Amino acid sequence: MGTMMNLCAVVALLLLLQPFLLWAVDIHQIRQVAAKHNVTCVLIFGDSSVDPGNNNRLSTSMKSNFLPYGRDFFNGRPTGRFSNGRLATDFIAEAIGYTKAIPAFLDPNVKAINLLHGASFASAASGYDDLTANLSNVLPVSKQLEYFKHYKLHLDQLVGKQKADNTIRNAIFVVSMGTNDFLQNYYLEPIRSKQFTVEEYQNYLVSRMVENFKEMHRLGATRLIVVGVPPLGCMPLVKTLKDARTCDQNYNQVASSFNSKLQEKLAILRKTLGIKDAYVDCYTIIKNAVDSPKEYGLVETSKGCCGSGTTEYGNSxxxxxxxxxxxxxxxxxAVHPTEKMYQIIAEEAMKSLNEALLR
Incomplete structure (x- = not known):
């Protein structure tokens, strides 16, 4: 389904700068804080909320490298981002002085030197469950991690092993996925729903998450940001399928309880692996925007900007x-946020999250 609306994922990097900066802070101060904590780059894993175009290189229908996607991107150019403009990751990278747009690792036009600023290995329609990605012929997390290993080799060749290791050690690993595991895999396809109850599948996904994080740690990750699943029942597509005028409470409850399980496991990993981590409550941020649009300068939160706004996404x-x-x-x-919504998520993350990942 390519729904990947874990919108807050990449915005999470802003956590690193909490509580030292606010949006009103001078850009130079933001960059000084990043430098103070030796933030080297941003490495991203997940779904369409953080995929800047990796799927362009895959034999899959889950793509967005055509208009009207990218309508408000630089020069009105579609890149493979499932939005009208930039993703949250792009805004963050620009704020801390890296680049105006985080590159897709599979982009053939990316120059090696740009890899020093980070890269996204994310793939729209992916999830914690490898089966989720396989259903759409996109990159499962296992493959994303394989490409990360290639990334490390590129760094070794570019700056030498010692500096490459330091780059990875001080990088921010952002993980954003889970939406497709439920909407595409569990509720649409008959395989997992026959194997697991909803709670059992939640536990299965969390177990996969733990194994992925352990592998990232083995490969050098020490700083991890995890984004929770958004309120699934508030997606225009879900409301259309459910013939509901308001957010579907059942789907939202599934998302909320899954997020609780994620946080519980993160607390354990924090102790056992010694990693520094932060959790982004994307659920609350998006739900608040949907419920109180005027407070965020929004007018329409029940349907999308493309077509009827009720069913269209991707190819449609x-x-x-x-x-x-x-x-x-x-x-x-009908699934993915606007560029404006990404900015709102970033702002709300800064206002509502008080703990810093790096201190």
Whole structure:
């Protein structure tokens, strides 16, 4: 389904700068804080919320490298981002002085020197469960980690092993996924729902998450940011399928309880692996924006900007008419957020999260 709406994922890097900066802080101060904590780069794993175009290189229908996607990106250019413009990761990278757009690792036009600023290995339609990715022929986490190993080799060749190891050790690992595991894999396909109850599947996903994090740690990760699953029942597509005017409470409860399990396991990993981690409560941020749009400068949060806004996403959004002002919408299509929503998530993350990942 390529739904990957764990929107807050990449914004999580801003946690690193808490509580030292606010959005009003001078850009130079932001960069000084990043330098103070030796933040070297951002390495991203997950789904379409953080995929800047890796799926462009795959034989899959889960792509967005065509208009109207990218309508408000630089030069109105579609890149494979499932939005009208930039992702949260792009804004963060620019704020701390890296680049205006985090590159997709599989982008053939990416220069080796740019890898020093980080890269995204994410793949739209992926999830904690490898089966989720396999259903859409995209990159499962296991493959994303394999490409990360290639990334490390590139760094070794570029700056030498010692500096490469230091880069990885001081990098921020951002993980954002889980939405497709439920919407595409569990509720749409018959395989997992026959094997697990909802709670059993939640536990299975958490166990997969733990194994992935252990592998990242083995490969050098020491700083980890995990984004919770958003309120699934508030997606325009879900509400259309459920014939509901408001957010579906059952789906939201599944997301909320899963997030609780994630946090419990993170607390254990923090002690057993000695990693520094932060959790981003994407659920609350998005739910608040949907419930109180005027407080965020939004007008429309019940449907997307593309087409009817109720069912279109990915290929079904190709060539469709769009709303005049996407900045008034929370959703770009029936699943994914607008560039404005990514900015809102970033701002809300800064306001609501008090703990810093690095101190």
């Amino acid at each position: 959004c190709r060539g469709m008419n769009t709303c005049a002002d996407a900045s008034k919408y929370a959703f770009w299509d």
